[in-house]
Amino acid sequence: MSKSPALKFPVHIPFVEQLGFELHSIGDGMAELRVDLKEAHLNSWEVAHGGVLMTLLDVAMAHAARSIHRDQPDFGPGVVTVEMKTSFMRPGEGELRAVGKLLHRSTTMAFCEGSVFGEDGKLCAHATGTFKYLRALPSRGRSLKDLKRRDEQA
Template sequence: MDDSANDAGALHFGRRVPFLSTLGLKAGQMRQDEATVQLPFRPDLANSAGALHGGALMGALDFAMSAAARAHDPGVMVATIDMRTSFLRPAQQDTSIVAHCVQRGRSIAFCEARACNAAGELVATASATFKLTSAS
């Protein structure tokens, strides 16, 4: 599943999430237990040191993992229960994120993600637990 994220009304893997448009997040691919996203670097997303603000990166990581959690059934709703992020180096350019659902039960999913810069260097890792609910 591919969509573009160019404005607040854009779809991100079938969902309208205005915050993701604010970040400029671009949905990549969503497959069984995996999702990819791109977070283009912009100066207005930078921290005082000129690198991508950790909050912007965490938002992108959270979304990528939530998409991986529901990749088996895009109609499922997810809510983040817990998230842990480790920042390894400053992200000073476009960032690519690959997220995987490593375990899913009836109501809980466990996911991991890796964020890399344009040079392929690892800038952050994350893990999260999500509550799964029906969309109705």
């Protein structure tokens, strides 16, 4: 895989940073992420844990959904996953590449697909997902949580 420099994620996502995901492109309804698998990413078969693949797919699709708001600060509203269906084809090993694509959107919803490719370029997993655009997230006590912007991180 050719190495392009990683970009900064438009928002602060501690879980994604902890997993070591890198954003390599975002725009025009597409996003690409990569992760170089480490021992902490593996299952008992010593291949990528399904949860890592699903998270990679989720984040790639979410960024594809947000990419259409590139002209707005921090890519506009955030998104939350409403539903996701994932199929696993083969084990993920080495450096994985996830590509998310926006298939259709309305003012409040985005319908996406994502694929994860192994180091050999073969398809490891595929997903479809539905995302809701939100400016704030209702939480406990009926308060609203604002999207944590990149420049607001501690």
